[in-house]
Every structure is written in C-alpha cells, then in structure tokens.
Amino acid sequence: MAIVNTVNECITGACKKLVAVGGKVEEIITIGITNQRESTVVWDRNSGQPLVNAIIWLDNRTTSTVEELLETIPNNARNINYLRPLCGLPLSPYFSGVKLRWLRDNVPVVSQAMEKGTAMFGTIDTWLMYNLTGGKDCGVHKTDVTNASRTMLMNIETLQWDANLLKFFGLPKTILPEICSSSEFYGSIAQGVLQGIGITSVLGDQQAALVGQQCLAKGQAKATYGTGCFLLYNTGPSIVHSTHGLLTTVGYQLGRKAVPFYALEGSVSIAGAAFNWLRDNMNLIQNSGQIETMASTVDNSLDVYFVPAFNGLYAPYWNQDARGVICGLSEETTSEHIVRATLEAVCFQVRDILDSMHKDCKIPLAKLMVDGGMTVNNLFLQLQSDLVGIQVLRAKIAETTALGAAMAAYKAVENRYQMEAPLSKSGPREAIKPSISATDRNLRYQKWKMAIDRSLNWETSTLPQGEREAFDGA
Ligand SMILES: Nc1ncnc2c1ncn2[C@@H]1O[C@H](COP(=O)(O)OP(=O)(O)O)[C@@H](O)[C@H]1O
Ligand SMILES: O=P(O)(O)OC[C@H](O)CO
Incomplete structure (x- = not known):
C-alpha cells in the first residue's frame, strides 16, 4: 500500500508541476508504467x-x-x-x-x-x-x-x-x-486527476532504459547505474542463451503483433547502493555530492579493492554465498581511498559483465551508452572508461527509464511514431575516452579477480582442517 500511495502522490505532484510550467493535464495523451x-x-x-x-x-x-x-x-x-x-x-x-x-x-x-x-x-x-x-x-x-x-x-x-x-x-x-506486449492498451485510470486516461505501456525499468537510450537495433547496449547496475545487450529477435553467466531476457515487444526483441543482461546487485552503505552504516560520507570530491583528492585507491557482495554476487558469478570484502588495507589507507575503491568496484563489475558479453556475442562493444543516478559523477565515468578500455557515452536525458516507458506508451496510440527518430533534446552525446594503458588496466583487473576469489562462497566456506582443530582446541 505504501508503494501505491507513493505513486498516487507522485501523480498528483507531477500534474501540479505540469500546470505550474504552463501545461495542461487534459493534454496528457496516455500513461506508461516502468518499474x-x-x-x-x-x-x-x-x-x-x-x-x-x-x-x-x-x-x-x-x-x-x-x-x-x-x-x-x-x-x-x-x-x-x-x-x-x-x-x-x-x-x-x-x-x-x-x-x-x-x-x-x-x-x-x-x-x-x-x-x-x-x-x-x-x-x-x-x-x-x-x-x-x-x-x-x-x-x-x-x-x-x-x-x-x-x-x-x-x-x-x-x-x-x-x-x-x-x-x-x-x-x-x-x-x-x-x-x-510492452506497448498496447491495458486499461484506464479509475479515479483521481488522471481519471479516464489509458495506460498503454509497461516495461521493467532496465528494459525501459534500453528503449529510452534508443538501443533498438541488434548489437546495441546500455548500462544503467542506480541501486544496482544492469547492462542490456540487444540481441534482436534471436534468443541467445548465455554460457558465461548472463541472463536471457525479453528486451521489449512494441505491440501485440510486433516481433519480440531479446537481450542478454548482466545484473550487478550492488552499485550505487554501496554508497548508501558508506553513508548509513559506515558514516564515511554524508551525501552523494561528496563522493566525487572525496575520490578526486587521491590519485588512486592505493591498491584497495572493495567487493560489495552484500547479498551474494549476481552476474556472471551467481554465487549467493559470496559476501562483501575490502582487501589491500594498509596504514596509509584513508576514507578517500575507500570511496574511490567503491567507485572502481562498480567499474570492475561492469568489466566482468562486458567480458562475458564479449564471449557470448563474439563481437566486443565499441561504445557503452550509460545512464542512471551514478552517471552525474564525472570521475566515475572516467574510471569506467579507463578500467574497461571503452568509450562511454552519457545519456542526454537523465531519466531514461521514464523516457522509454513514455515512448512505448505513445507508440501504442500513434503507430506512425518512429522510435528511432532523434529526440528533441538529443544531440551529440558527451564521450568519455580511456586514459590509462592496457597494461595498467589488466594488472588492476587481475587484482580485482583476486578480491572476487576472497568473497566467493564466504557463507559456506569452512576453515581448513588444521585451523579448525586449533580453533576448537582453543
Ligand atoms: N554523485 C554520485 N556518485 C556516485 N553515486 C551516486 C551519485 N549520486 C547518486 N549516486 C547513487 O545512485 C543511486 C541512485 O540512482 P537512481 O538512478 O535514482 O537509482 P534507483 O533507480 O535504483 O533508485 C544511489 O544508490 C546513490 O548512492
Ligand atoms: O533501479 P534499481 O537499480 O533498483 O533496479 C531495479 C531492477 O529492476 C532490479 O532488477
């Protein structure tokens, strides 16, 4: 009920704001849901x-x-x-x-x-x-x-x-x-300020971002960085079964009779949520605005690696018994190094996924379209580009999930609408390019893999026989 009440409040608030900026509620043609x-x-x-x-x-x-x-x-x-x-x-x-x-x-x-x-x-x-x-x-x-x-x-x-x-x-x-399908008439809103308006699209948030980023052709991919991070690679009408830990999921189906498009997905459960943990549990930061400032005061993470496997590791490991680890601490380690290592943790998790996508699809991605709350952080996007060795393109319209649902909703009422057509606010996207050497990148990735090894199976690991006996004796 809390979820329903929040959405109702959001609808009322959004309609008030629409009127405040000179719009009219009667001009709303249709509604989409992304979730x-x-x-x-x-x-x-x-x-x-x-x-x-x-x-x-x-x-x-x-x-x-x-x-x-x-x-x-x-x-x-x-x-x-x-x-x-x-x-x-x-x-x-x-x-x-x-x-x-x-x-x-x-x-x-x-x-x-x-x-x-x-x-x-x-x-x-x-x-x-x-x-x-x-x-x-x-x-x-x-x-x-x-x-x-x-x-x-x-x-x-x-x-x-x-x-x-x-x-x-x-x-x-x-x-x-x-x-x-993701784009058709579902029903009409029964009461409130939007009474009578039809709901004509539904898309899970990550698929909505795929649509909102206009990754509508086979071979295009996007990454959304919010609580978690989710990379979706459009495989067109073909179902690709991953042998490297990715999910096969429906990307979208834009109409009852439309051909469904599929995607390979790499899901990372903890991305931005790691900063909520640094704030709420560790008191290392007070707000997200501080993340970039703090991480920029140091040149590197001083060999600190943080695997935020709070609830196991999702793709490509699917290890529900993994738990978080911070390795490489020394007397010199400061809060700033840990904040920077947290940014890098998200980047390395994305590298894990991109390596799997490369193996499953054979063709390496040339560019990665990015969106979501974390992408306001410029240092983060530079680190992402550096640690994967790929060009990163930041979305012009930040709320890509909402945009994707809106596009799919409009498609249902206006069939001539071309979803690939340039959006009014689009233009050349900002491109962030790698700035470190491949040797440096690969060395750091090897260390990341060592940190991953330490986090895997933590819940079910038992002490080696000798150590267990010593512990029991004590
Ligand atoms: N400047 C920033 N640097 C790094 N992470 C950030 C920054 N601003 C917000 N975040 C993270 O982004 C997440 C919120 O992004 P959002 O796209 O709204 O997520 P969701 O859709 O999952 O709620 C939070 O977990 C927050 O910690
Ligand atoms: O916006 P997020 O990061 O909470 O994403 C939620 C996803 O839909 C979970 O699969």
Whole structure:
C-alpha cells in the first residue's frame, strides 16, 4: 500500500508541476508504467488488499528456498542452470518465482489463498496497474513480457506461462496475470486527476532504459547505474542463451503483433547502493555530492579493492554465498581511498559483465551508452572508461527509464511514431575516452579477480582442517 500511495502522490505532484510550467493535464495523451523488476506482491482477490508485505528484488530471505529447489533437480545435479533452456535464467533468490515459492512455504495465509484460488500475484507493474484501474472493483490483472521474463515462470520462446515451470515451483496458474506486449492498451485510470486516461505501456525499468537510450537495433547496449547496475545487450529477435553467466531476457515487444526483441543482461546487485552503505552504516560520507570530491583528492585507491557482495554476487558469478570484502588495507589507507575503491568496484563489475558479453556475442562493444543516478559523477565515468578500455557515452536525458516507458506508451496510440527518430533534446552525446594503458588496466583487473576469489562462497566456506582443530582446541 505504501508503494501505491507513493505513486498516487507522485501523480498528483507531477500534474501540479505540469500546470505550474504552463501545461495542461487534459493534454496528457496516455500513461506508461516502468518499474523495479522481480519485486513480488500477493494480494486477496476479494478485498484487493495485500496478504503480506512485498518482497523486494534484493531480499535474500529466499536463499534457503533456492537450496531446497536445487535438491529437487533430477540426478542430484544441483545445477543452477537447469531451467535456463525454458526461462533464460539461473536459479537465484533474485527472481519472482523463488520469492513466490518462499511465500507459499512460509506464509500460511498465502498458501491457503493459493489453494482456495483467491490469491493474486503481481510484480510492481501489475500491482500498480491493478490499483490504478480500480482495484477489487474493476482492476485489470496484467503484466508485460519484460516483467514476466523475470519471474522464471514464463517460457522465453512462447512468451506464455509455462506448465513445467509452474510445476517445478509448485505454483498455481490461477494467481498469474495475463501476459501482454510492452506497448498496447491495458486499461484506464479509475479515479483521481488522471481519471479516464489509458495506460498503454509497461516495461521493467532496465528494459525501459534500453528503449529510452534508443538501443533498438541488434548489437546495441546500455548500462544503467542506480541501486544496482544492469547492462542490456540487444540481441534482436534471436534468443541467445548465455554460457558465461548472463541472463536471457525479453528486451521489449512494441505491440501485440510486433516481433519480440531479446537481450542478454548482466545484473550487478550492488552499485550505487554501496554508497548508501558508506553513508548509513559506515558514516564515511554524508551525501552523494561528496563522493566525487572525496575520490578526486587521491590519485588512486592505493591498491584497495572493495567487493560489495552484500547479498551474494549476481552476474556472471551467481554465487549467493559470496559476501562483501575490502582487501589491500594498509596504514596509509584513508576514507578517500575507500570511496574511490567503491567507485572502481562498480567499474570492475561492469568489466566482468562486458567480458562475458564479449564471449557470448563474439563481437566486443565499441561504445557503452550509460545512464542512471551514478552517471552525474564525472570521475566515475572516467574510471569506467579507463578500467574497461571503452568509450562511454552519457545519456542526454537523465531519466531514461521514464523516457522509454513514455515512448512505448505513445507508440501504442500513434503507430506512425518512429522510435528511432532523434529526440528533441538529443544531440551529440558527451564521450568519455580511456586514459590509462592496457597494461595498467589488466594488472588492476587481475587484482580485482583476486578480491572476487576472497568473497566467493564466504557463507559456506569452512576453515581448513588444521585451523579448525586449533580453533576448537582453543
Ligand atoms: N554523485 C554520485 N556518485 C556516485 N553515486 C551516486 C551519485 N549520486 C547518486 N549516486 C547513487 O545512485 C543511486 C541512485 O540512482 P537512481 O538512478 O535514482 O537509482 P534507483 O533507480 O535504483 O533508485 C544511489 O544508490 C546513490 O548512492
Ligand atoms: O533501479 P534499481 O537499480 O533498483 O533496479 C531495479 C531492477 O529492476 C532490479 O532488477
């Protein structure tokens, strides 16, 4: 309900601002939704009220569920990639199907409602749309292909819910929304300042950024740096199954009859969130404005490496037992070095992903389009370019996710709209070029890999035999 209330407040506030800058609410043609993906809501069909709090994408309580599901894989294989051919995803606490199974197993009110057929499931797009279009009275229960592709319940080829996947997770089909394309009429807003206006697009935030960056051709890629960091590489109408730890996901489908475009995705769970941790838990910074200033006061990170694997490592490692480490500390290390190492951590994680993309797609990327909250930081973009050895192009319009959803919404009401056409505020993008040698870059990346080794499997690692005996004796 907090999520719904915030969106309603946002709508009222945005409409007031529109009027304040001389616009008219009546001029709004249509509405698009873009949303945080994978986060899972279950509610009651009769009351329209949530049965339990939402589980947010980063939430790791589902780790034990992954363990239990791995045990059910035939031949004792415990293979996290077992379902990849069907849904394009590895088994991980990240995805909605695992969260739903956790809710079924741990929250009796949810399992009872699933049995009775009164439970409804949705990712955040579906939950918002249901409420915006009338809730229990007449709310529509729909999602789009991009969000559905993050549940582990949709077949990546048919783009429909898959009976085998539902069976694997032990979930009933009755709870699921109808899967639609990303750009079509979903329903109309039931009340409030936008009453009567249609909702005509839904795109998960990272796919919306792909559209907003106009990466609409095969071979184009973008990286969005917010809480996490997500690289999407457009593979066109072909499904590319990664053998290097990337996800196969739906990029977009712009209309019921349109050909779906797929993407390879590299997901990094902690990017900007590492700075929230430095601020809230470590008191090393007070606000994000300080990050660049502090990191610029030192020439380098003094060989400090920070792997912010707070909730395991996502792509390309998919190691839910990894935990954060800071290595290379010395007497000379200062807060500034740690702040700089945190910026570099995001850059190295992106290098991990780009290396996998290169291996899967064979062609190295020449340029990387970037957007998201962290990209206001000039030093960060220079480090990104240096540590990957690639040209980085900053988006002209910062809110690329919102822009992508708006473009897809307009496409549904104006079919002649050319989504590739230059946007009114576009122009040449600022290009940031690498400024360090390949030798330096590769040396630092090797050190990063050493830090990664120290973080992997931390939760399940046991002390070597001799050390354990010494510890037990003590
Ligand atoms: N100048 C900056 N340097 C580095 N990180 C920043 C800076 N400004 C904001 N951030 C980080 O960017 C994130 C917010 O970006 P945003 O795109 O709004 O994320 P989200 O969409 O996930 O909420 C925060 O985690 C914050 O720490
Ligand atoms: O905006 P972020 O970084 O919180 O992204 C959320 C993603 O949709 C999670 O998959």
